[in-house]
Amino acid sequence: MAYDFNKIADNYDRLNHLMTMGMDRCWRRRGARWLMHNGIWRPKCLDVAAGTGDLAFEMYRRGAAEPVVCVDLSEKMLEIASSKLSLEAECIVANAESLPFDDGSFDCVGSAFGIRNFVHLEQGLSEMVRVLKPGGRLMILELATPDDSFVRLFYNLYAKYIIPWLGERIAHNREAYTYLPESIERFPKGRTMRKKIENLGCKVRHRKFFFGVCRMYKCTKNE
Secondary structure: OOOOHHHHHHHHHHHHHHHOOOHHHHHHHHHHHHHHOOOOOOOOEEEEOOOOOHHHHHHHHOOOOOOEEEEEOOHHHHHHHHHHHHHHEEEEEOOHHHOOOOOOOEEEEEEEOOHHHOOOHHHHHHHHHHOEEEEEEEEEEEEOOOOOHHHHHHHHHHHHHHHHHHHHHHHOOHHHHHHHHHHHHHOOOHHHHHHHHHOOOEEEEEEEEHHHOEEEEEEEEOO
16 A cells, blocks of 8 residues: 655655755656657646656646646645646646546656556556557656665665655654655566556656666657
8 A cells, every 4th residue: 555645745855855865856857858859839748646746847847738737646745736836737636547537638648756656556557558649758757776786785775774764854754764665675667667568558768867776767659
């Protein structure tokens, strides 16, 4: 069962930036840039598991049609997203595994650091592909364990001790930031993740950032 992110919404952005040394901002910008370079003027965009709306904001900055639609289960997260994006976003509390949109509703669908919290991953991925137009783009950013065993040693120490400590000190919630590395460890990555998306009718390219700690899946829905 996914963690209740309402409990950490107020400190979510601050801790994300701190834990990744600000690299999460760069990764979102790269993802949004790829989504928007699709040859479509003012594409209609959806941010799934939108959290506090940082990816939606990057999509809007790069030319997405107004409003960018944000979907998340956490009402508090979406309240923060709404305050950031004002009239540029439509925030909807909904389950990503049953999106309230017709087939082919969007030119672009993005998700940053949220899909590992899906209870049923394949169903959530299927829904994101379903609401995407043929030829449309899907971009997924997600955290992962590094492939290199030497790098993974340092990553494991950081994930096991530093991240929960930061969560306790800043968000006063050690449980949430113990859940975080555990959810990353369980989540499929690389070829396994690519295959899941390809099976839904997409061409997929995969890119690693920072020794594979972050993965970007750039997917184009078959015509």
